[in-house]
Amino acid sequence: MSTPILSMRSITKTFPGVKALQDVSLDVARGEIHAICGENGAGKSTLMKVLSGVYPHGSFDGEILFEGEECRFSSISDSEKRGIVIIHQELALSPYLSIAENIYLGNEQARRGWVNWQKTNLEAAKLLARVGLDENPATPVQHITVGKQQLVEIAKALSKQVKLLILDEPTAALNDEDSSHLLDLILHLKAQGVTSIIISHKLNEIRKVADAVTIIRDGRTIETLRLADGVTQERIIRGMVGRELASLYPERDPRPGEEALRIEDWSVRHPQDATRMVVQNATINVRRGEVVGLAGLMGAGRTELAMSVFGRTYGQAVSGRVLKDGQEIDTSTVAGAIRHGIAYATEDRKYYGLNLIEDIKRNISTAGLRKLAPRGWVDSNRETLVAEDYRKSMNIKTPSVAAVVGKLSGGNQQKVVLSKWMFSDPDVLILDEPTRGIDVGAKYEIYSIIARLASEGKAIIVISSELPELLGICDRIYTLADGRVTGEVPIAEATQETLMHHMTREKE
Known part of the structure; x- marks a missing residue:
């Protein structure tokens, strides 16, 4: 393994009532694609937010070394100045601005306060060509597909002279064709010297592009595996869940x-x-x-x-x-x-399925409120008991039904959605x-x-x-x-x- 471009040492991050990360360490070699795997809620995204400055220095314990120097980022802009760029699962693009405007938003091609639009569009076109996207830079982002928007995010990262690209579930919302194109692009960027960290649940994609995979479980580093050693999907799963999964699907006796x-x-x-x-x-x-x-x-x-x-x-x-x-x-x-x-659990749980600023209890009761309010007033004690029953039976990993749903992992949010509809009977x-x-x-x-x-x-x-x-x-x-x-x-x-x-x- 070559000299690490990134070393994270003994990272510990605590939220009220929850230790999200505990003594996590990670080494990423220069020029490699490094995957991070773990169950929902394991701490993967939290670790990357620590790295990118979303959680500033001082809000966690441990140290970050990038290119051999200790870094103390207080914001995302600090990490971006060093060439560390994160692309979140929820894309950070403005639908009403053009592709070029999105690429250079906050990094405008300007002189003396005036934006040079000709240069903006010209440079954006070069970046689009680099990521293999054949679109007019003046096209509004809302008029292109999610797969193409993902490529715009990568072009935006390249405009910031990226050295370490972090992608959080980059193919989660993409079809097979767009996913394949994105993975090929990541491999192409690797050939150009760009180091990447990928958080993904799609183990077949990890095995296709990654050089190494670090497994995190319950906020702790479990192990780092080199894919060249013949690591199987089953081996990664065992590390993630801490047990063997004899089958990916439970046995059923349909009647x-x-x-x-x-x-x-x-x-x-x-x-x-x-x-x-x-x-x-x-x-x-x-x-x-x-x-x-x-x-x-x-x-x-x-x-x-x-x-x-x-x-x-x-x-x-x-x-x-x-x-x-x-x-x-x-x-x-x-x-x-x-x-x-009839109940319908939407594919877009964050937008249609849940109230992300409300707690678990209220989200679960939403579709069956009539059962809790026989006289028009919601029985809050019974509401809590119902939510608590679903928290236990559905194994929703949270200390309390008073927890805000937006703070839960994707898998736990999905269990809240199912609980909501199951309560409607x-x-x-x-x-x-x-x-x-x-x-x-x-x-x-x-x-x-x-x-x-x-x-x-x-x-x-x-x-x-x-x-x-x-x-x-x-x-x-x-x-x-x-x-x-x-x-x-x-x-x-x-x-x-x-x-x-x-x-x-x-x-x-």
Whole structure:
């Protein structure tokens, strides 16, 4: 191993009631791609915030050495001046500014207080070419995809003469094609001498690009492994969770009962463009005790189908029928859908699924407040008891239900979302990307919860972009393409190749 460009020694960071990091040490070699793995809440992002100055010197114990010199960063701008740039999972771009403006925001190409726009656009174009993004620098960021926005963030980092690039879950919201392009870019930057630290739960991606992986568990450094030594995915998982996972998916004994929900001849038009059909004549059903998957490429209409059924929260000119236990029901409002026993856990838990500035207790009670307020007033004591029961049964890792949800890890936030809908006592749960952005250990817990709910007779629809996930937890899988149902595949006949074939063809 070459001389480290970065050494972090005995880093300890404490929040009220929680020791997030305890005596963590990390060495990163110059010019390598170094992955950091661990379960949600292990302290990975906290460690990177310490490094980048989000948590300033003095708010933690330990020392940081960069290029052989001790660093005492008091802000992000301090670390950026040294060439350390962090790209967070939630991208820090202004949607209304152009690509070029975003790249040089805070680092304007200006002289005597006047911005040189010609130079700004010219230099931005050079950076875009370097990251392989063929876009006009004057294009507003809101008009490009999330995958392209990720590349703009990297171009922005390159504009700051980056030496150490930190990427927190860089592919979490990307499709396979964009993910592959981003990973290739990171490898390309490595060839140019840029050192990278990647936080990721996608172990196959880590094994593809990383030179080393440091595992953090419960706020402590467990070990650092060199990928050249033939480290397997199972070996990394064992380090992350502290135990063997014999299978990535829990065993199930599916026993589907009567049909619980049928969506029939469902059509939805785009909310801004009434001429565009987003879902067209879709028919699916799910039985009690059954887990049914919805597979499709980006833009296939899976989320749009779910949202339009659940209170018509997406689209216009919605038509078709929803039948519950053989009887047609009205789900045109969210309250009506909940009243009929339907729950929808959104793919965007931070924006739609949770109130991030509220505590766990209030988030869990939201969808079932009627059960806590028989006379119009919420029984706060019972609300606390209910939340406490879910904290224990769902293994939400937090000392108190009074903790603010926005401070929880992604996996624990997802458990709060599921707790909220389970408290509403639904018969049908629609789970949209239920494990997006969470680690393998937390995924197993979510899968176990899904299996338990199915065994209790709940009907469950799972939307996922990960085909292995659908194959691992579902009993049947529907495929969608261009808003149409193109296939219905029993799990015994389902393979990734079969599903992809249906996902890329027109309905016959």
